[in-house]
Amino acid sequence: MMLKRLLTLIAANDGTSSLDWLAREMDVPPALAEQLMSELVRGGYLRTAYAECEPVGCGACPARMICQQPTGVGLWELTNKGRRLLT
Amino acid sequence: MTGKRRPKIVTVALAGAPNTGKSTVFNALTGLRQHVGNWPGKTVEKKTGIYRRDGRVFSFVDLPGSYSLTANSLEEEIARDFLARERPDVVIAIIDASSLERNLYLVCELLQLGVPMVAALNMMDVARSSGLEVDVAALQAALGVPVVPMVARDGQGISPLLEAIEAVADEERRPPTAGPRLADEIEALVAKLDVLLPAELDLPYPRRWALVKLLEGDRSIRRSLKAILAPDVWENVKSILHRHDQAVLEIASSRYDWAADTYRRAVSRPTGERISPGERADRLLTHPLGGLFAFAAMVFGIYWLMFNVGAPLQRWLSDNMVARSASALEDALGGWPDWSTSLLTHGLIGGAGLVLTFIPILAILFLALAILEDVGYMARAAFVMDRFMHLIGLRGQSFLPLFLGWGCNVPAIMGSRIVESRAARLTTVLVAPLVPCAARMVVIALFTAAFFGGAAILVSWSMVMMNLAVLALAALLISRFIFRGQESSFVMEIPRYHVPNIRTVLLATGERVRRFVVLAGTVILAMSLIVWAFSTFPSNDIEDSILGHIGRGLAPIGGLMGLDWRMMVALLTSFVAKEQTIATLGVILGTGEGANGALKTNLTSIMAPAAAVSFIALQMLFIPCVSSLAAIRQETRSWRWTGFAVGYMLAISFVVAIVIYQAARLFGLGA
Numbered sequence: 214m215m216l217k218r219l220l221t222l223i224a225a226n227d228g229t230s231s232l233d234w235l236a237r238e239m240d241v242p243p244a245l246a247e248q249l250m251s252e253l254v255r256g257g258y259l260r261t262a263y264a265e266c267e268p269v270g271c272g273a274c275p276a277r278m279i280c281q282q283p284t285g286v287g288l289w290e291l292t293n294k295g296r297r298l299l300t
Numbered sequence: 301m302t303g304k305r306r307p308k309i310v311t312v313a314l315a316g317a318p319n320t321g322k323s324t325v326f327n328a329l330t331g332l333r334q335h336v337g338n339w340p341g342k343t344v345e346k347k348t349g350i351y352r353r354d355g356r357v358f359s360f361v362d363l364p365g366s367y368s369l370t371a372n373s374l375e376e377e378i379a380r381d382f383l384a385r386e387r388p389d390v391v392i393a394i395i396d397a398s399s400l401e402r403n404l405y406l407v408c409e410l411l412q413l414g415v416p417m418v419a420a421l422n423m424m425d426v427a428r429s430s431g432l433e434v435d436v437a438a439l440q441a442a443l444g445v446p447v448v449p450m451v452a453r454d455g456q457g458i459s460p461l462l463e464a465i466e467a468v469a470d471e472e473r474r475p476p477t478a479g480p481r482l483a484d485e486i487e488a489l490v491a492k493l494d495v496l497l498p499a500e501l502d503l504p505y506p507r508r509w510a511l512v513k514l515l516e517g518d519r520s521i522r523r524s525l526k527a528i529l530a531p532d533v534w535e536n537v538k539s540i541l542h543r544h545d546q547a548v549l550e551i552a553s554s555r556y557d558w559a560a561d562t563y564r565r566a567v568s569r570p571t572g573e574r575i576s577p578g579e580r581a582d583r584l585l586t587h588p589l590g591g592l593f594a595f596a597a598m599v600f601g602i603y604w605l606m607f608n609v610g611a612p613l614q615r616w617l618s619d620n621m622v623a624r625s626a627s628a629l630e631d632a633l634g635g636w637p638d639w640s641t642s643l644l645t646h647g648l649i650g651g652a653g654l655v656l657t658f659i660p661i662l663a664i665l666f667l668a669l670a671i672l673e674d675v676g677y678m679a680r681a682a683f684v685m686d687r688f689m690h691l692i693g694l695r696g697q698s699f700l701p702l703f704l705g706w707g708c709n710v711p712a713i714m715g716s717r718i719v720e721s722r723a724a725r726l727t728t729v730l731v732a733p734l735v736p737c738a739a740r741m742v743v744i745a746l747f748t749a750a751f752f753g754g755a756a757i758l759v760s761w762s763m764v765m766m767n768l769a770v771l772a773l774a775a776l777l778i779s780r781f782i783f784r785g786q787e788s789s790f791v792m793e794i795p796r797y798h799v800p801n802i803r804t805v806l807l808a809t810g811e812r813v814r815r816f817v818v819l820a821g822t823v824i825l826a827m828s829l830i831v832w833a834f835s836t837f838p839s840n841d842i843e844d845s846i847l848g849h850i851g852r853g854l855a856p857i858g859g860l861m862g863l864d865w866r867m868m869v870a871l872l873t874s875f876v877a878k879e880q881t882i883a884t885l886g887v888i889l890g891t892g893e894g895a896n897g898a899l900k901t902n903l904t905s906i907m908a909p910a911a912a913v914s915f916i917a918l919q920m921l922f923i924p925c926v927s928s929l930a931a932i933r934q935e936t937r938s939w940r941w942t943g944f945a946v947g948y949m950l951a952i953s954f955v956v957a958i959v960i961y962q963a964a965r966l967f968g969l970g971a
Contacts, residue, residue, distance in 0.1 A: 215556040216549050228690040229790040231586065231683060241560065245402045248367060249556065250791065255372065255517070256548045259791070291789040298546065 215239070217298070219249050220258055223291055224299050250289055258295035261288065309357045310469045311386070315379060315410065316394030317403055318365030321422040323347075324452040325394055326362040329462070339378050351462070358465065361388065367402075369409040370513065371520040381520075383415060384505045389469045391415040392461070397427035397434050397449070400567060404559035407443065411479035412555075413509055416471065418464045419447045420457070432567055439566035444478035480558035482512070483550055489515060489540065496536050501528065515547040578797045582680065586794070591684030598681070599764060602668045603757045606741070610661035611749055611756075617657040623898070625649050639840070643832060651828025651883035654899070655820045658742045658882070663813050665738055669706060670808040674800035678703065683792055692772040693779030698728040705735030707812060709924060713931040723783035729935050730778055730945050733924035734771040736764050738812075739878035743919050746882055750900035751912040759913070767920045770952060819877060827876045828883045831869075835888055842888065857954070861918065861961045862911030871918060877925050910964030914957045921953035 222238055223230060236246035253259040316322040327334075330349025339346045347362040363382055364375035371377035383391060393410055395403040400421075410417055419439070427434055440447040446464040450457030482490070493511045503510055504524065513521045514537070526534050584590045626645040633641045672678050686699040694702075698719055705712030712732040719725040744763060748756035834847040842848055850872070851865030858868040870884040889902040907915070923946045924932065933942045 214550070214553040215560060216553040223789050223791055226789055229683065229686045229792050232791055232793040233582075235791060242399065242401060244399055247793065248402055248405065251367075252552050252556075253549075255370075256552070257545075258549070288793070289791040298549070 215241075216249060216252060216256075216258075219246070220253060220291070220295055221299060223259070223289075224296065253295070254289065256294075258292060258298060259289045260292050261290075308355075309359060310390060310465070311359050311361065311388040312390045312392060312465055312469075313361045313363055313383060313386075313388040314392045314394060315363050315383065315406065316365060317367050317396070317406060320365075320394045320396040320399075320403060321452050322365060322394045323362060325392070325420055325422060325450070325458075325461075326360060328452050328455055328458045329358075330360050344375055344378055353462065353466070356466075358462075366406065368406060369413060370516055370518050377520055383410070383413060384509065387415070389416065390465050391417045392465065393417055393419045395419055395421050397421045397424045398430050398432060400427070400432075400434065401559055401563040404562055405555055408479055408555045408558055411443070411445075412512070413506070416468045417445045418461065418468050419443055419445055420452075420461055421447055421449045422452050422457075424449045424456075425451045425454075432569060435566050435568070439562070442478060442562045442565050480554040482554060486512075486515065486547055486550055486554075489544055489547060492540060493537060496533060496540075497525075497529070498533075503528075512551060514541065515544065516551055517541075517545070517548050581797065582794070585677070585680045586683055588684070588687055591680065592688060595681050595684055596761075596765065598672070598677070600757070600761045602665060603760050603764075605664050605668060606661050606745060607749065607757050607760070610664040611745060613660035614657050614745070617660065618654065618899075622649055622653045622657055625653065639836060642836060643829070646887050647829045647832030648825070650886040651832065652820050652825040654886035655742075655824050655879050655883045656817065658745065658879070659813060659816065661745050662738055662742060662816055663809060665741055666707070666809045666812040667805065670805040670812075671800050673808070674798075674805050676795045676797045679792075679794050683794060686790075686792070688772075689775070692776040694724070694727060694731075694775050698724060701728055702732060702735055705732050705737060707738055709733045709735060709737045709928045710931045713928060713935055716935055721788075723779075726936060726941065727775060727778045727783050729932055730941070730948075731771050731775045733928050733932070733945065733949065734767065734774060734921065736767045736920055737878065738816075739925070740920050742879050743874075743881050744916055746900075747903070747912050747916050750903050751909045759916075763913075763916050763920060766917065766956075770921060770956065774948070774952065816879075820879065823877055824880055824883050827873060827880050828887055831873055831884050831887050847888070860954075861914040861957045862908055862965075863915055863918075864906055867907065867911075867915055871915070871922060874919060874922060875926060877927075878919070881919060908969065910961050910967075910969040913964050913969070914961035917960045918953050918957035921949060921956055923949050923953070 219235060219239060222235055232246055232250070233243055236243040239246060239249075241249075250259060254261060314322050314326050326347065326349065329351055331351075333351070334347060334349040337346050337348075338344065344364055349360045349362075351358040351360065361382065363379040366373075366376040366379040368376065369380045369383065371380055382388070391410055393403075393407050395407065407417075407419060421434065421436065421439070424434070434449070436447050436449050446468065448457050448461045448464050450461065452458070490508065490511045493514065494507070497507075497511075501507075505513075505521065510521050510525075514525065525537065529537065585594050587594075626649045629649065630641055630645050633644065669678075672681075682699045682703050685703075689699055689702075698716070701712045701715030701719070703712075704715050709732055712735055713729050716725050716728040716732060719728050741760075744760050745756075748759045748763075752759045831847065834850070835842050835845045837845060839845065847869055848865070851869040854868035854872065855865040858864060863871075866885070866888050869888065870881045873884040874881045885903070886899060889899055889906075903912075923929075929942060929946070932945050933939065936942060
């Protein structure tokens with residue numbers, strides 16, 4: 214089961230995995246790995262790290278004048294639901 | 301059994317993920333016979349077009365791009381509803397051949413919906429150039445529908461596509477023969493739900509398909525069912541959905557597994573691994589150890605540029621602009637009272653003016669950061685540092701805000717709000733002011749250049765590394781003893797490398813320099829004038845001034861680090877802004893002939909190299925500036941934690957500075 218395998222790989226690493234590494238491990242293109250991540254987010258097994266920023270938007274953010282958003286990277290975190298699924 | 305029919309008007313829907321060339325295919329099929337409007341009640345654009353052939357009308361509808369048939373967005377809901385409710389005669393699934401595995405998920409959903417379908421395998425040229433060979437016959441066998449290879453951009457494959465559409469339109473509808481089978485447990489759940497729903501229920505979607513979507517958590521289907529079912533029936537449905545909320549994973553996985561299997565059957569990838577230059581670079585830059593060394597080397601490189609390119613420019617500006625302006629102004633104001641001349645030459649030019657001469661050094665730092673960001677290196681550095689941060693008890697999300705801190709600590713503190721766990725967020729907020737910000741770099745640049753000459757770069761680099769080590773230790777202690785949080789697992793997307801965009805880089809650099817100039821022209825200028833007033837009044841003798849009295853109160857503490865009262869006053873005023881240290885020293889120690897040289901000479905005359913290193917450490921670890929403190933208060937919503945930040949940084953800065961001073965004396969730097 215592809216999604217569960219992906220979740221297992223993420224959980225096995227108590228730290229940060231790169232999406233490229235996960236794609237290589239799964240033997241799928243990075244774009245598909247990203248789609249799988251979105252699926253896991255929709256199911257509540259992962260969450261995006263920018264979740265709290267998105268509804269506010271840069272326009273209303275107090276840090277807008279100083280924040281350059283330099284990294285521009287996607288970041289996902291394993292949720293308790295995701296952890297529960299694997300135990 | 302396949303029968304024949306011949307509808308006069310054939311409705312054809314074009315479905316596909318974004319960027320698959322759907323609109324190109326639509327334009328090629330319809331030419332200029334298009335109509336553009338909106339979907340009923342929605343602000344999403346609806347494009348329709350007509351094609352006539354042998355007395356028949358083919359009415360094409362370009363559906364919004366979607367990755368699946370679950371209504372995750374307005375576009376996907378529109379596409380899904382049209383396909384499931386309007387039941388077009390033919391659906392063209394536009395597939396990007398170079399990204400086949402990803403596109404097959406939607407194809408799978410279309411097969412499960414049971415729509416008459418033609419697969420348009422677009423962008424075959426891109427797939428070929430990537431080394432992918434798609435076996436069209438194998439794909440057709442796996443999908444059980446006609447597959448037409450195309451390069452729509454060049455008009456290739458349009459005629460065969462039209463023929464395939466006509467053939468499918470003339471066929472009787474039949475259940476799909478391909479696509480994944482649902483697991484037995486899912487089938488059992490579908491059956492259970494089916495029993496619960498009244499047989500005569502008038503659903504706007506195919507019944508079985510809607511039940512599967514319900515198990516997938518489709519909000520739109522949930523809403524529809526809730527509205528039409530009796531409350532007790534809906535409660536039973538909800539209870540099943542709640543107990544089996546993992547069904548979505550099972551269903552989606554079965555589609556992805558099917559897509560992967562179909563891909564393996566139809567696509568042969570190039571033999572032998574082709575490693576791109578970017579992947580080669582990543583082997584070093586994202587390596588757990590090599591990446592850390594590369595990061596340290598990168599910081600060293602930036603310092604090399606700051607000292608070898610920026611510092612000479614700063615000296616030139618200081619000697620030729622600040623000193624000459626002060627001298628010229630002094631001459632021009634010959635008849636004015638001494639205090640007013642002193643205010644303008646020492647307070648204004650010697651304070652804020654001197655700070656502005658550091659623009660070249662800062663501009664190089666900002667430029668280097670902007671280039672590294674635009675090239676895509678920062679994400680890699682963040683990834684490497686993130687692993688390191690896990691070792692010291694910080695969470696994965698913390699690296700993003702901390703990286704913002706290299707420019708200024710305020711966004712680093714504010715950015716910590718992306719960290720969900722309260723414990724991890726507070727830890728991040730409390731250590732963020734320890735990230736060596738650009739303002740501190742200015743102070744380091746002045747002191748290392750004055751005291752260490754050729755070794756300035758090495759000393760600066762060492763001090764930054766020391767600063768990061770203290771940050772690591774502080775994070776470790778805070779996360780172990782104050783905020784214990786649960787370890788978590790993260791995934792990070794690392795962007796591709798690309799050539800930096802000059803405009804983007806210059807805009808980012810210019811904006812940061814502008815902010816520095818604004819700061820120097822407002823806060824630092826005002827503070828410089830206050831420092832000047834405190835150093836001049838009441839007796840025009842700095843030793844007997846208000847500042848002198850304050851400084852002498854701090855002198856005993858400074859003595860432990862070899863610092864006299866003037867250095868302690870400079871440190872104290874850095875509470876307003878870290879750059880203020882230089883402005884204050886400029887006011888107190890004067891500028892005179894050759895401002896830069898004068899300040900440096902005066903500095904070397906009042907302290908030994910051991911004290912200078914100690915002062916740099918003190919400055920780097922000292923309490924955050926007032927803006928950072930305000931940000932800490934805002935993010936923690938607690939004066940207690942704000943006070944804790946001040947207290948622990950005060951303690952760390954003095955302890956480290958004293959240890960460094962005493963150690964440096966042992967190494968003979970005390971004289």
